[in-house]
Amino acid sequence: MPYKFKSRAxxxxxxxxxNGRQVLEIIGKSPDDEHGIITAEQIPAAIAALEAAAAEDAARRSAKPEDEEQPQEDEGAAANKDSVGLSRRVAPFVEMLRRSAAEGKEVVW
Known part of the structure; x- marks a missing residue:
């Protein structure tokens, strides 16, 4: 089931x-809840948590030594090599949080 995040902003x-479950886990919300809220007061901490997780993911991706990556011919390896990093996955959500914070609105799902 996809997650639908809403804000009045x-x-x-x-x-x-x-991806939705991962984002909710990063910001400390339960992904098992069918509905939830990120209040305007909680948004700065959520943004900080997402940015820290994205930076950690980027560092982990860049720290992989070249010799660990073995050339493989299957499709799965090519898809994994070109996978989208966390920073790109969370960018629209972080933007939503920033706009919501600027207007003092909560984000719900």
Missing amino acids: TADLIMLEA
Whole structure:
């Protein structure tokens, strides 16, 4: 089931289940809850948590030594090599949080 995040300050944001669960776990919310809220007061901490997780993911991706990556011919390896980093996945959500914070609005799902 995809997650649909809503705010009165922005358009709705839809995320696939795996990505939505990951985002909620990073900001300390329970992904098992069908509905939830990120209050305007909680938004700065949520943004900081997402940015820290994205920076950690980027550092981990850049720290992989070249010799660990073995050339493989299957499709899965090519898809994994070109996978989208966390910073790109959370960018629309962080933007939603920033706009919501600027207007003092909460984000719900």
